[in-house]
Amino acid sequence: xxxxxxxxxxxxxxxxxxxxxxxxxxxxxxxxxxxxxxxxxxxxxxxxxxxxxxxxxxxxxxxxxxxxxxxxxxxxxxxxxxxxxxxxxxxxxxxxxxxxxxxxxxxxxxxxxxxxxxxxxxxxxxxxxxxxx
Numbered sequence: 001x002x003x004x005x006x007x008x009x010x011x012x013x014x015x016x017x018x019x020x021x022x023x024x025x026x027x028x029x030x031x032x033x034x035x036x037x038x039x040x041x042x043x044x045x046x047x048x049x050x051x052x053x054x055x056x057x058x059x060x061x062x063x064x065x066x067x068x069x070x071x072x073x074x075x076x077x078x079x080x081x082x083x084x085x086x087x088x089x090x091x092x093x094x095x096x097x098x099x100x101x102x103x104x105x106x107x108x109x110x111x112x113x114x115x116x117x118x119x120x121x122x123x124x125x126x127x128x129x130x131x132x133x
Contacts, residue, residue: 040070
């Protein structure tokens, strides 16, 4: 029974990898995207330990959902890096073999985090007129 579950899990991971490798036209970027799944699961387990909540079947569903959220954020980050690199390559000096400056994952992550913080701030500010009325 456990061997069948492990085989099904491995086939599911390979299917997800193959479905992401086709539109991204890369073998490495799906690994970057899927590499964050263990971090989401470990974070969920640490959260259970810190808060003192017993691990249950519902916790497994929540951790799987958390992995989906983390993968979605990772897809957005990789897409943002791809768009930024394409923009740099299109404006690069044609006499050089590389763009003038390269976009890295930490820079793009900081840029996305800045937008997330700004969006959260605006999400807190919009209900204020509703509360006052």
